[in-house]
Amino acid sequence: MINETFQSILKQQYFGNTVQNYGVAVIVFTGIIVVLYFFRAVIIARLRALAKKTVSDFDDFLVGLVEQIGPSVYLFISFYIATRALSLNKAVDKVITFAFVLAITVKVIKLLQSCIGYGVEKIYIKNEDKDPSSIEAVKNITKILNGVLWAGGVVFILDNLGVNISAVVAGLGIGGVAIALAAQAVLGDLFSSFAIFMDKPFKVGDFIIVGDLLGTVEQIGIKTTRIRSLHGEQLIFSNSDLTNSRIRNYKRMETRRVAFKIGVTYQTTLEQLKKIPPLVTEIIKKVDKAKLDRVHFFSYGDFSLVFEIVYYVLGSDYNLYMDVQQQINFELKEKFEKEKIEFAYPTQTLFVTKEK
Numbered sequence: 033m034i035n036e037t038f039q040s041i042l043k044q045q046y047f048g049n050t051v052q053n054y055g056v057a058v059i060v061f062t063g064i065i066v067v068l069y070f071f072r073a074v075i076i077a078r079l080r081a082l083a084k085k086t087v088s089d090f091d092d093f094l095v096g097l098v099e100q101i102g103p104s105v106y107l108f109i110s111f112y113i114a115t116r117a118l119s120l121n122k123a124v125d126k127v128i129t130f131a132f133v134l135a136i137t138v139k140v141i142k143l144l145q146s147c148i149g150y151g152v153e154k155i156y157i158k159n160e161d162k163d164p165s166s167i168e169a170v171k172n173i174t175k176i177l178n179g180v181l182w183a184g185g186v187v188f189i190l191d192n193l194g195v196n197i198s199a200v201v202a203g204l205g206i207g208g209v210a211i212a213l214a215a216q217a218v219l220g221d222l223f224s225s226f227a228i229f230m231d232k233p234f235k236v237g238d239f240i241i242v243g244d245l246l247g248t249v250e251q252i253g254i255k256t257t258r259i260r261s262l263h264g265e266q267l268i269f270s271n272s273d274l275t276n277s278r279i280r281n282y283k284r285m286e287t288r289r290v291a292f293k294i295g296v297t298y299q300t301t302l303e304q305l306k307k308i309p310p311l312v313t314e315i316i317k318k319v320d321k322a323k324l325d326r327v328h329f330f331s332y333g334d335f336s337l338v339f340e341i342v343y344y345v346l347g348s349d350y351n352l353y354m355d356v357q358q359q360i361n362f363e364l365k366e367k368f369e370k371e372k373i374e375f376a377y378p379t380q381t382l383f384v385t386k387e388k
Contacts, residue, residue: 295336
């Protein structure tokens, strides 16, 4: 009797489905929820413990990615699968399907955004290279890629709603061409900023020379790069101008080659002239951060005997170069005075003859 009553209750229909169908849907819903929460509580916790034991942060990122699939997504998945066992009204089924597609699409886009952010940062920002320009460029690239993702997600959702995607895509294509033509210069600077970021011909803090303008890079933006000149004013270059120019980057210079000449008087004896190369060699070898290349008696000048000296400063800092050159000049003056060798300066000798 009880069994028959129970069977009759199970066969009763509400909104086109029997109580038994609703019961099966509830069991399926509950079972999927339990499995997903077990996966989150046990499996992910063990994976997180294993990831902490490794040096790489990639496995930590993957575990964090899986953890982002939270309870709300579990509910949508469980509810959608459970309702597949029910006979639903077309409008209701369409609403449920749309809600499921919308929730899953949004979550997938967010997961892909995390992947893009992680990938771009790992590829383009090294541990030792945390300059502001690189960080800003990574943010800009990430924003553009995220925009493309969301645009693709919107198109996917509209397609599931039955909207004619071909017409939408065609309209977007025509609009994109019009915008590109109207903002040609801006887009050129934008792509040039990406070229500067990826190729890194310079970065914030580098001392560069562009044509006859020079200064220290202060900021690399989407459209312009700002440089502080030696006189104090700010120079603003469009990024496309920089990528089309020849740039000299003095910050990347590992050594600085210095070539200079000194002249001694014609009254200097041959014995004194022969002393000059070893004397200069001794001076430069004693100077820290200086490496001698050569010293030669170069030429007979208009008013002096010319020696050419070439050496390298082992560093790119301009103040270091000036300190080294100053020390060498002091030493040369001191040694030449001891050897009674006179530096030449512009003079003229007039020979006067008396006519008879």
